Amino acid sequence: MLWAGMASAYAGEVAPAAAEAKDASDWHYGGFVDSAYLVDFNFPDNHNFRSRSTTRKVNQFALNMAQAYVRKDLSEQSPWGMEFGVQAGYDANEFAFLQGEQKVDGSDTLKHFSRANVSYLAPVGRGLTVTAGLFNSLIGYESLYARDNFNYTRSWIADYTPYMMFGAKVSYPISDEFTATLFAINSYFHLSHPNDQPSYGFQGAWKPTSRFTLTETFYAGPDQTDTALRFWRLFLNNIAEWKGEAVTIALSYDIGTEQIAGRPGDPRAFVMGGSLFTRWNVSGPWSLAVRPEFYWDRNGRWTGNEQFVKAVTSTAEYKLSLEKTTALFRLEHRFDESTGAAGGFFKRGDVSPGVPGLTGSQHLLLLSLILSFDS
Known part of the structure; x- marks a missing residue:
């Protein structure tokens, strides 16, 4: 009661305009529209980028994503927060499951929600943050949304790790450097x-300096119909990031394994991938980004095809800002090479009726425009 009285007295001394600005600063809303044209020089008849869940459509205009959101930030003064967002577009169709996996009931509707969570900053020690609902994934460096990334197309490790999570998380800053x-x-x-049991995980984020961050995230859970412990999926995501004034460099490395139930001998599947993310703000609105990467899906458990992929993506960006509105123009070239028993990319012509032909490599050239409004 004493604290409430003091708070009321303080609020009465604040000028109305300042009070409104303070209240408004907790709330944010906005949205964006993301469109692109990707030229695949293999010219596949089905217009698809094989083994991908994002930027799948090639040689045609694609509205890959449109999103609208509202968010309330939390703080010691206002400990409750929330996020809510909706989305639509090609990138919203296949991003939240592996090929052949059983989907939740209503997935065709639920895929259009980008965020739906509440959070609370509990007055415990340094501040314990509890979040429940649909929130941004703790695994991975890149976002589902191209506007948040250095490059327009996403890396292989991004497409096969979760972009979002549904459940609950608890975060606590153990020290100034470690959360x-x-x-x-x-x-x-x-x-x-795949079943009705939950999965679990832990993340440690170490920030010894203002420029360097090291993040380790471990996931463990049953992702098959058989939920026996020996069939649990184990996955480790590692990220090291150095952020300078004009240059940012990040290295992300993933490794995962899972013993496959129902196949002869219950074989153990392995996946491994790595990406080097680099971005240079050349001058003002101009930036360049380069991302070499590799991805090995030994058993085809993640991508649906046994393959080893190497890729290099190069992006030039021009950013035009006017008050709360931003236009991002990106010109990007991407080269992918896929080898292995089931590797390859679609090409023009069928090997038999209804069966697209495959080739071992692919060049993409794209132009994209992302229009954003953020309060």
């Missing part, structure tokens, strides 16, 4: 439904 997070979620991909 620990525990989470319990419904599944590896939030719109897949």
Whole structure:
């Protein structure tokens, strides 16, 4: 009661305009429209980028994503927060499950939600943050949304780790340099439904300086119909980032394994991938980004095809800002090479009726425009 009285007295001394600005600063809203034209020089008849869940459409105009959101930030003065967002577009169709996985009921509707969570900053020690609902994934460096990334197309490790999580997480800053997070979620991909048991994980984020951050995230859970412990999926995501005034460099490395139930001998699947993210703000609105990467799906458990992929992506960006509106223009070239028993990319012509032909490599050239409004 004493604290409430003091707070009321203080509020009465603040000028109305300042009070309104303070209240408004907690709330944010906005949205964006993301469109692109990707030229695939293999000219596949089905217009698809094989083994991908984002930027799948080639040689045609694609509205890849449109999103609208509202968010309330939390603080010691206002400990409750929330996020809510909706989305649509090609990139919203297949991002939340692996090929062949059973989907949750209503997934065709649920895929259009980008955020739906509440959070609370509890007055415990340095501040314990509890979040429940649909929130941004703790695994991975890149976002589902191209506007948040250095390059327009996403890396292979991004497409096959969760972009979002559904469940609950608890974060606590153990020190000024280290933050620990525990989470319990419904599944590896939030719109897949292999069983009714939850999955679990831990993240440690170490920031010894203002420029360097090291993040380790471990996931463990049952992602098959058989939920026996020996069939659990284990996954480790490692990220090291150095952020300078004009240059940012990040290295992300993933490794995962899972013993496959129902196949002869219950074989153990492995996946491994790495990406080097680099971005240079050349001058003012101009930036360049380069991303070499590799991805090995030994058993085809993640991509649906046994393959080893190497890729290099180069991006030039021009950013035009006017008050709260931003236009991002990106010109990007991407080269992918896929080898292995089931590797390859679609090309023009069928090997038999209804069976597209494959080739070992692919060049993409794209132009994209992302229009954003953020309060």
